[in-house]
Amino acid sequence: MDAILLQILNGLDKGGAYALIALGLTLVFGTLGVVNFAHGALFMLGAFCAVTFNQLIGLEKVTIDPTQTTPWGSPVEIRVPMIEEWLGPTGTFILDYSVPFSILAAIPVMIVIGLIMERGLIQFFYRRPHAEQILVTFGLAIVLQEIIKSFFGANPIPQNPPDTLRAAADIGALFGFEPGNIVYPYWRLVYFLFSAIVIGCVFAFLQLTTFGMVVRAGMADRETVGLFGIDIEKRFTVVFGLAAVVAGLAGVMYTPILPPDYHMGMDFLVLSFVVVVVGGMGSLPGAVAAGFMLGILQSFASMTEVKSIFPGIDQIIIYLVAVIILLVRPRGLMGRKGVMEG
Amino acid sequence: MTKIVRETAHGDAIRFSLFAVLILAMPVWLVPFGAAYPDLMQKFAIYGLFAIGFNILFGLTGYLSFGHAAFLGVGSYTAVWSFKLLGMNPLPAIALAILLAGAFAWVIGYVSLRRTGIYFAILTLAFAQMSYNLAYSVLTPITNGETGLRVLNSDPRVLDHMMGAGEVDGPLVTNLFGMEMSGLPGFYFCAVWLLIGMFISFRIFRSPFGLMLMAIKSNQNRMNYTGISTRPYALTAFVISGMYAGLAGALLCVTDPLAGAERMQWTASGEVVLMTILGGAGTLLGPMLGAGIIKYSENIFSAFNEQTLHNIFGFLPDGIEGAVVSVAGLFVGEGWHLTLGLLFMLIVIFLPGGLIEGGHRIQAAVARRGKGGGSGHQAQPQAAE
Incomplete structure (x- = not known):
C-alpha cells in the first residue's frame, strides 16, 4: 500500500511538468490552430531564466583582506554576493530562495518572448498547412536551443532549492502509515502544488473572466466572434503569451529537480505531445488529466518489481499507452468531435 | 489557359x-568545390x-x-x-x-x-x-x-x-x-x-x-x-x-x-x-x-574554427574583425546546427516548395520577360523533375 502511494507521489512532479506543457500546447492549438514544436524550447528558456537570474544575483564582490593570509601566503579573498551587501539579511534570503524569486523575472521575460514569437513568426503560419507549421517551429526550436547552448554550454547547470525545502517530508506518517516508509522531498511537493495552482489560475482565467469567455468563444467559432466586432487575433496573441508564461514557469520551478541543459525542452516536448494526444487534441482538462496520469504511470513502470517482469518498460510506457489509446479511442480520452479530424 | x-x-x-x-x-x-574526396x-x-x-x-x-x-x-x-x-x-x-x-x-x-x-x-x-x-x-x-x-x-x-x-590482420x-x-x-x-x-x-x-x-x-x-x-x-x-x-x-x-x-x-x-x-x-x-x-x-x-574565421575576415579593421568573428563563430564549427535550424526556417518561410520550385519560378519569370508581356501564363509543371 505505501509503495503504491510512494509511486503516485513520485509521479506527481513529473506529471505536473507534463500537464503544464501540454496545457500550453493545447491552448495554442485550440486558439491559434498552430502546432507548436517550439513549445518545449519555451520550457527550456524558462529554466534558463532561473539560471540567469541566479547567476545575476550571485554576482560577488571580492575584497582582499591583507590581515589574513592563506596557507600559501597570498592574502585572503573575501567574496560577498553584492545583493547581501546591499540588502543585508533580505539579500541572503533572496539568494537562498533564488528559484522561486526568479519566477518574478521569468514572467515578463516569457511574455515578451511569447509575443515576439507569435507576432514575429507564428502569425504568418495560421493559414499554412500543418506540416509547414510543424517544420518552421521545429526549426525555431533548434535555433533557440543552439543559442542557449552557445551561451551556457552543453553541460547541465544544477540549481539548488531553498535550504529549508531541501529536506524530505515524511508523508507516510501524515496518512497514518508507519513513519519512515514514505519519504518525499519537499521541493517535489512544492512543484506539484505550484503546478496545481498554475493550472487552477489558467482555468479560472478562462472560465471566470470576460476575456477568457471571449477566448473560449473564439475557440468554438472564431468567425462569429469576429462578426461581433471583436479583434479575436489580438486576444489569441495574448493567449500565446500566456501559454509561453505557463511553459516558462514550469521550467523555472523544475530546475532544482532536473539540472537544466539545452536539450531538455525537446525531451519534454515529445512526451508532452504524447500527453496531448492521449488527453485528446483540443481538450484542456484532457491535457491536464493525461499529464498527471502518464507521470504516475511512468513512475509505476520504473518500480523494480515491474521492471523485473517487463525490462525497459519505464522507457517506453508512455509511448505504449499513447499507441493503445490512439488505436482504441482515436480522439484521445477527452477529445471532442471535429477537432483535428481527417 | x-x-x-x-x-x-x-x-x-x-x-x-x-x-x-x-x-x-x-x-x-566536385574537384573545384573541394568535395571530391x-x-x-x-x-x-x-x-x-x-x-x-x-x-x-x-x-x-x-x-x-x-x-x-x-x-x-x-x-x-x-x-x-x-x-x-x-x-x-x-x-x-x-x-x-x-x-x-x-x-x-x-x-x-x-x-x-x-x-x-x-x-x-x-x-x-x-x-x-x-x-x-x-x-x-x-x-x-x-x-x-x-x-x-x-x-x-x-x-x-x-x-x-x-x-x-576469416583471419584478417588489422581493422x-x-x-x-x-x-x-x-x-x-x-x-x-x-x-x-x-x-x-x-x-x-x-x-x-x-x-x-x-x-x-x-x-x-x-x-x-x-x-x-x-x-x-x-x-x-x-x-x-x-x-x-x-x-x-x-x-x-x-x-x-x-x-x-x-x-x-x-x-x-x-x-x-x-x-x-x-x-x-x-x-x-x-x-x-x-x-x-x-x-x-x-x-x-x-x-x-x-x-571552420576561430582561426580560419580570422583568416577570412583578416582584411577588416581590428575592432570590427573581432566582432564579426565572434558573431560568425556562433554559426560554424560546433554551432553548425544553429545554421541548420536557421536554414530550415528560412526555407519553410520563403520557399516551401524548395529549390526546384525556386528554379521554376525564375525560369518562368525569364520566359515571361522573353515573350515581352504577361500573356504567357504558364502552368507550373506538375511535379516535374
Missing part, C-alpha cells in the same frame, strides 16, 4: 541518364538515397513522418550484425537490412497510418523515440548501447571462414568479393545503389501507383468517397520509404562498420525532412539536391 506539361518516357530516360552521368562523374566535377561523396550518395526514399512518402502522399531515423538505425544495426555473423560481404547485409527495415516500417506504419496529419507526425516521432530509448537501455545486448556496435575479429563471420578469409573492412569497400570503390558501390534507388523512384512517380499516392496528398476525402481505401497505398509507400532508409543505414555501415543509437535520434529524422524540403518535396531530383547541399555545407561549416 493552362497547359499541362506531360512527362514522356523519352524525357525521363534522358533525365535519368543525365543524373547517372552526374553521379558517376562526381569525383571529377570519397568519404564525403559516399555521404552524398547515402543521404541522397535516404531523402529520395523519404520523398516517396512525404512528397507523394503528404504524410509527414518524424521518425524515419528509426529505420536508418534498424538498417545499420542489421548490417553490422550481418557482418558479425555472416561475414564482411555487403550484399547479404544490405538485403537483410532492407528486409528488416521494411518489416519494422510495416509494423510502425500499420499503427501510425490510422491517423493523419499531426497525429501521424507525433505517432512516428513517438515510435522513433521509443526505439532510440530501447536501443540505449534494454536492447544493449543487441545494440551495445552507448558504445555502439562494431565488428570484432572474434566474431563468427561464418561465410568468411568458409571461404578461408576489418567490408569487401565485395575481394574488393575493399572504402575510398572510391566504396563510393561507386553506394552510387550504384543510389542509381537503382533513383530509377525505382522514377518508376514510382510515373506509375498508376504513384498517381494514387499523389491523389492521397491532394484530397484523401474524395478518394474515400469514390470507394477507394487509401490506407494500403499509403502503407506501401511507408514501407518502401522505410526500406530506402534501411538501405541507407546499411550503406553507412558498409563504408564504416559501426552503428550507434544516435543515428535514431529525432534530430536525424529532422535532418532528412530538411533535405527533402530544401530540394523540393514531391520532385524527383529535389531530395538528392537537398541532401547534397546539406552534407556539403555541414562539411564546410563544421570544419
